[in-house]
Amino acid sequence: MAIDPRGADLKRYLQEDPGGPVVMLNLLRFAEGGRELYAQYADALSTTFLPRYGGEVLYAGSGSTPLVAESGQDWDAVLLVRYPSREAFSHMVADPEYQQVTGLRTRALTEAVLQATTAW
Template identity: 75%
Template sequence: MAVDPTGADLARLLKEDPGGPVVMLNLLRFAPGGRPSYEEYSRQASRFLQRYGAELLYAGDGDTPLVAEDGQAWDAVLVVRYPSREAFSRMVADPEYQKITELRTRALSEAVLQPTTPWAPRRDT
């Protein structure tokens, strides 16, 4: 299972950019014994979030799903707001950031990184 974005993934992210901030939903499944490695990655990644203007909005453990198919439970959920898709792409391409990604890769057996786009304000007529 893939846990890290590829160059093609990042190119598509930028190509589909509607502009403005992006909130990235992170669904994480830890490899056996992977949580300590992810915790270290998180500690080190916080400086990169700050450097690129990102903000961790939420981080928490997954509980038993209320509605989900088998295998759709996640160990952890993070929600991170980036000022733009370009800022996210620059962060993950940063050579200093690349030095810590092995901590994340080693920690996870599966991940979903889902960019989200805010809904337009609804106009009732």
């Protein structure tokens, strides 16, 4: 299952940039013990990297009973994170200091969706 964006994914993400801010939808499924690892990652993200790159968490919450979903489409957590641009997000994930903590996220998850969204 996909967890982390790959180089080709990031290249396409930047090529399709319509300009302006981007809100990243994060759908997360935790491994056993993953919530604690993800909490460590989220702490580093919110105290260091989001301020550094102009990002902000708009919403973070636990998943609940899905009302409309196919089997297996329920998620443990949902996050919405706003970045001033796709480029800002790309610079963050390329930051060597960020790369030292992103392993926490990788180990915390068994599956994830990371989708860029733009306002209507």
